[in-house]
Amino acid sequence: DAGITQSPRYKITETGRQVTLMCHQTWSHSYMFWYRQDLGHGLRLIYYSAAADITDKGEVPDGYVVSRSKTENFPLTLESATRSQTSVYFCASSLGLAGGYNEQFFGPGTRLTVL
Amino acid sequence: KQEVTQIPAALSVPEGENLVLNCSFTDSAIYNLQWFRQDPGKGLTSLLLIQSSQREQTSGRLNASLDKSSGRSTLYIAASQPGDSATYLCAVFNQAGTALIFGKGTTLSVSS
Numbered sequence: 001d002a003g004i005t006q007s008p009r010y011k012i013t014e015t016g017r018q019v020t021l022m023c024h025q026t027w028s029h030s031y032m033f034w035y036r037q038d039l040g041h042g043l044r045l046i047y048y049s050a051a052a053d054i055t056d057k058g059e060v061p062d063g064y065v066v067s068r069s070k071t072e073n074f075p076l077t078l079e080s081a082t083r084s085q086t087s088v089y090f091c092a093s094s095l096g097l098a099g100g101y102n103e104q105f106f107g108p109g110t111r112l113t114v115l
Numbered sequence: 116k117q118e119v120t121q122i123p124a125a126l127s128v129p130e131g132e133n134l135v136l137n138c139s140f141t142d143s144a145i146y147n148l149q150w151f152r153q154d155p156g157k158g159l160t161s162l163l164l165i166q167s168s169q170r171e172q173t174s175g176r177l178n179a180s181l182d183k184s185s186g187r188s189t190l191y192i193a194a195s196q197p198g199d200s201a202t203y204l205c206a207v208f209n210q211a212g213t214a215l216i217f218g219k220g221t222t223l224s225v226s227s
Contacts, residue, residue: 043204045214058214060161090158097212103149104215106159 003027006091006107014115019078021110023091032074033092033104034058034066043090049074081114088112116208121218126142128195129226131202136221138205143183146208149215150179150190153202162203163190195225 004025013019016102017111023032034046035058045058047066063085065077074093089110096102118141128134138148147166151159156227163179165188171180178191188205202222206215 041220042219043206043215043217048213056213092159097146097208102147103161103164105161106151108158 002106004091004093006089006105006110009108010111012113012115013080013081016080019081019112021073021076021078021089021091021112023074023076023107025072025074025091025093025105025107027093027095027105028071028074029093029095029105030071031097032068033094034064034074034076035090035092036060036087037109039076040088044087046076046089078112081112083114086112086114117145117207117216119203119205119207119216119218121203121221123221124219125222125224127224127226130195130216132195132225133191133193134195134223136192136203136205136223138188138218140188140216143186144210146180146182146212148179148188148205150177150188150205150207151204153204153220155195155201159204162209167179169198182197192223195223197225197227199223 001105005054007022008057033048038044044060049055091107092104094102094104120139134197150162153159165172167183178216181188200219204220206217
């Protein structure tokens with residue numbers, strides 16, 4: 001199906017383990033984003049990417065690693081998961097950034113629990 | 116630092132009412148402003164995007180306005196329906212134009 005997909009949708013892991021969340025979009029959008037959503041904080045940007053092999057930090061990047069070898073994929077890795085990384089993670093994409101009619105479109109989210 | 120506030124945090128209305136959701140932002144030098152809908156346990160659905168040069172956008176029963184000088188946007192929902200029950204989020208781009216800054220949302224409940 002066209003659009004933006006995330007996998008897994010639900011994940012339970014333990015403290016210290018490495019976890020990778022996957023994001024795939026079929027629109028050939030240049031920009032892709034990872035946000036986390038927490039009660040009391042709302043949505044916050046973790047990392048974003050302007051194109052393949054171009055990534056940059058957002059507001060809360062510590063403890064996360066991203067890569068973008070292909071335009072359509074933007075995986076997010078938690079190198080050593082901590083309980084504070086328990087959250088709902090959303091991937092998003094857009095054609096461009098601010099300044100044009102560039103809506104961001106969001107995936108369905110991954111609910112991650114770190115025990 | 117840009118901050119986005121949405122008031123009220125929750126709103127309950129009977130079916131058929133027209134209603135207004137409010138969004139305010141601290142830095143009026145914004146780019147676009149985007150309204151989203153989020154259903155429980157689901158992702159975000161884009162409703163409307165207003166570019167900084169625009170004053171309003173309409174889609175069906177939804178109308179979003181933007182007043183940059185006062186740092187405010189409103190989302191007007193006409194003839195509300197139970198299916199409109201959801202959390203509505205407003206977001207503006209940060210100063211670098213690289214990321215959306217979100218409000219914490221207004222949770223709307225429309226009773227039949």
